[in-house]
Amino acid sequence: MSIEKIELIDGIKKFRQEVQTSFHMPGHKNKPNILKEIGENLHDYDITETIGTDNLHFPTGMIKNTLESIGKSYGAKKSYIVVNGTSCGVISSIMACTSPGDFILVQRDCHKSVYNAVILGGLKVEYLYPEFNREHGLNFSVSLEKLEQMLIDYPKIKLVVLTYPTFYGVCFDIKKAAEIVHKYGKILMIDEAHGSHLNFCSKLPPAAERSGADIVAQSTHKTLPAMTQSSILHVCSDRVDTEKVSRMLRMLQTTSPSYILMASTQRAVEYMDKYGEERLCKNIEMFRTKTKELRELGVNVLTDDFLKENGSHAFDETRAVISLNDVGINGKELEIILREKYKIQMEMSDLMYTVGYITAADEPEDIARLFDSVKEIYLDAKNENKGSSRVFIEEFPRLTQEISMKNAFYSESELVLADDSFGRISADFIIPYPPGIPLICPGEIIKEETIEYAKSILANGINVNGIDANNMLRVVK
Numbered sequence: 365m366s367i368e369k370i371e372l373i374d375g376i377k378k379f380r381q382e383v384q385t386s387f388h389m390p391g392h393k394n395k396p397n398i399l400k401e402i403g404e405n406l407h408d409y410d411i412t413e414t415i416g417t418d419n420l421h422f423p424t425g426m427i428k429n430t431l432e433s434i435g436k437s438y439g440a441k442k443s444y445i446v447v448n449g450t451s452c453g454v455i456s457s458i459m460a461c462t463s464p465g466d467f468i469l470v471q472r473d474c475h476k477s478v479y480n481a482v483i484l485g486g487l488k489v490e491y492l493y494p495e496f497n498r499e500h501g502l503n504f505s506v507s508l509e510k511l512e513q514m515l516i517d518y519p520k521i522k523l524v525v526l527t528y529p530t531f532y533g534v535c536f537d538i539k540k541a542a543e544i545v546h547k548y549g550k551i552l553m554i555d556e557a558h559g560s561h562l563n564f565c566s567k568l569p570p571a572a573e574r575s576g577a578d579i580v581a582q583s584t585h586k587t588l589p590a591m592t593q594s595s596i597l598h599v600c601s602d603r604v605d606t607e608k609v610s611r612m613l614r615m616l617q618t619t620s621p622s623y624i625l626m627a628s629t630q631r632a633v634e635y636m637d638k639y640g641e642e643r644l645c646k647n648i649e650m651f652r653t654k655t656k657e658l659r660e661l662g663v664n665v666l667t668d669d670f671l672k673e674n675g676s677h678a679f680d681e682t683r684a685v686i687s688l689n690d691v692g693i694n695g696k697e698l699e700i701i702l703r704e705k706y707k708i709q710m711e712m713s714d715l716m717y718t719v720g721y722i723t724a725a726d727e728p729e730d731i732a733r734l735f736d737s738v739k740e741i742y743l744d745a746k747n748e749n750k751g752s753s754r755v756f757i758e759e760f761p762r763l764t765q766e767i768s769m770k771n772a773f774y775s776e777s778e779l780v781l782a783d784d785s786f787g788r789i790s791a792d793f794i795i796p797y798p799p800g801i802p803l804i805c806p807g808e809i810i811k812e813e814t815i816e817y818a819k820s821i822l823a824n825g826i827n828v829n830g831i832d833a834n835n836m837l838r839v840v841k
Contacts, residue, residue, distance in 0.1 A: 384707040385730050387684060387720025391561075391632070392589035395725050398635055399589065402627050409624045420445065420621040421614045430630045437633050438563050439574050440598035442606050444613060445629050446581075447621045450557045451477035453581035453597040456612040459485045461523045461551050461579065461604060468523040469514055472760045473503050475555060476793055476800045478525055483770045483806070490518050492526075496759035497674060500664070501687075501716040503759070505536045505676040508544060515548040527555045528572050529562075531712070531799040532719060533666065533683030534676050535569040542576025551603050552576065557583040560596065561682060561723065564640030567648050569678040578603045587682065589725045590632035594625045636724060643724040648681045650728035654735035663742050664690065684710075684720040684731075686738055691745035696825045698741065706737040712798040715824055758817050763808040772807035772840055779836040782819065786812045788839040794830040796821050804830070810839070 370378065386393050402409050413419045418427040427445070435443035446453040454477040462468060464486035470478055472491045482489055492514055494503035506526065515521060524545045529535045538554070545552040554572040556562075560582035563571040573580045578601040584590040597613070599606050658665045666685040668678065688698050695713035702708040702718070710720040722731060766789050767775075777791035787809060794804040796818075803814055819835075822828050831837050 382707060383703070383709045385733055386709045387722065387726075387730075387734060388709045388711045389583075389586045389721060390590065390592045391585060391587050391721065391723040391725060392591070393723065393725040395589075398725055399591070399628055399631060402624065402631060406624065409627050411623050412620060417623070420447070420617070420626065421610075421619070427626065430626070434596060434630070434633050435598070437637055438571070438596075438598055440580075440600050441602070442599045442609075444597040444599075444609070445626050446595040446597050446613065446617065447593060447625045448595075448617045449585075449593045450555075450581050450583040450595040451475070451480070452613070452616050453595050454478055454555055454557075455481040455484060456609060456616050457553050457579045457581055457597060458482075458487070458523065458525060460609040460612045461553060462487055466522045467518060467520045468525060469511075469518070469521045469550075471506055471526045473530065473801050474525060474527050475557065476795055476802055478555065479769060479793065479802060479805055483773050486768075486770050488768070489765075490514060490521060493760060493762070494530075495675060498759070500674070501714075502532060503530065503534065504671065504674055505534055506541075508537060508540055511541060512544045512548075515544070515550060519548075521550060523551045523553055525553045525555065527557075529556075529559050529569065529680045529683075531558060531801075532685050532717070533558075533680035534671060535678040535680060537677040538570060538572050538575040538577065546576070551578045553578065554580045556580050557595075558586055558683075559680065560584045561587040561636065561640065561644065562680070564636040564724075565644035565648070566641065567645055568680060568682070573598045573600050579609070584629050584632055587721060587723055588632040589635055589723065591625055591628040593622075594629045594632070596629065596633075640724050644682065646728055647722050647724070647726055647731060650731045651681050651684070651722060654732060658686075658735060658739060658742075661739065661742065662690070663688065663738065665738075682722040684722060684734060685717050686719075687717045688738070688742055688745065689716055691742055692748075693741070693745055694824060698738075700825075701741055702734075702737060705741075706733075708734055708737060714796070714826065715821065758813075761803065761811060761814045761817075763804060763811060763814070765805075765807050766809050767807045767840070769806045776841045777838045778841045779832075780839055782815050782831055782835050782837055785810045785815060785837055785839055790838070791840045792830050792838040794818055794828065794837065797827045797829045803828075 418425040458481035467488045472493045554577040580598040582596045585592045585594045664687040671679045695717045698718040699713040793802045795802045
């Protein structure tokens with residue numbers, strides 16, 4: 365039987381026909397009204413550096429003015445538009461605040477871009493492991509007591525890199541964390557890829573850039589109505605050398621930056637300045653109403669009160685995090701049912717949860733439709749009495765770093781079967797994607813239980829980068 369080959373443009377058209385409601389990035393949710401002017405005049409916005417158009421790498425005119433406006437909106441000392449995505453902003457931030465050989469403290473459930481910065485910058489890493497709740501299969505938060513103890517135990521640490529909020533909307537006490545980091549004379553870098561909207565709504569946890577962080581990277585295309593790959597980087601204190609940040613961005617960003625992406629970033633921030641508080645507050649009220657309904661039925665859906673009871677500081681209530689494992693539906697299965705039966709596209713899923721973004725571009729009716737669909741799926745499954753399919757998500761393995769990430773990454777390597785890799789040194793990342801948090805990093809000794817967990821993820825239809833279709837992975841030769 366032949367399989368139809370669909371190329372990019374036809375594939376995009378097919379996707380648009382299949383999805384009516386999106387809780388997936390980009391944050392504009394493909395609603396034409398927000399970026400209407402840019403979208404309808406795309407050719408006019410697709411320009412490059414020439415007389416009168418300014419230069420992103422050395423802005424002196426209209427781009428400089430836009431960056432100043434964005435910085436004012438966020439309360440930053442200096443802001444940068446990043447058109448290579450937040451990964452570029454994260455790497456530039458870390459490398460601007462360190463020199464080769466420096467030690468940094470990293471929250472272990474951070475994005476792979478942090479580890480890429482370690483390789484590119486020739487850095488040494490200590491890990492702060494999140495507080496894992498096995499019953500609910502979630503990293504609830506980082507312990508600030510453990511953060512302080514790490515800074516006491518490892519005085520050579522120069523930079524602390526934390527994720528706020530997490531992919532699941534979990535937030536620690538950012539203000540207290542900043543106080544602790546600064547108490548020991550360190551720099552605090554926050555990967556706020558999932559939190560560029562926090563600045564615009566009083567009902568949400570405080571924004572990192574207004575809470576003591578020194579440098580903050582944000583994905584405006586995730587939670588603001590900007591086009592994919594649009595990001596912002598904020599320098600928020602004098603502890604960070606802005607000239608070094610600028611040099612890193614000039615080195616790592618394209619020399620042909622997209623004016624379409626820059627324009628969409630400007631428009632997204634302007635939209636949030638004008639409408640963000642009102643629209644997000646409306647959506648949060650609907651979110652609270654609908655999550656209450658589901659929790660009263662017995663559905664495991666994350667709420668602020670629930671997380672606080674389990675030790676987390678706060679929850680971003682623009683994140684729909686839902687589990688139907690108790691009625692025999694795992695996270696990936698729920699994502700597929702929502703897509704195929706209800707034409708609702710979620711952001712991602714793991715073995716236990718399905719996750720969706722709610723942004724200012726959504727309407728309360730969109731949120732109601734999502735939760736009503738979940739309610740219907742839950743009741744149908746309960747009536748069928750399928751029983752529980754609880755699959756416990758494992759906490760991050762504490763693997764031995766045998767050689768540095770950089771040396772492992774650049775070492776001569778070979779492909780081996782996953783089952784033959786136990787005890788070998790990984791030459792690449794093993795990463796469930798999304799969310800892009802490595803289970804195994806280059807230079808770490810591979811354990812059997814970690815590979816078995818990765819295989820269970822693959823068996824449930826979730827992508828794992830680093831293990832190919834033939835069940836092979838790369839190890840140091």
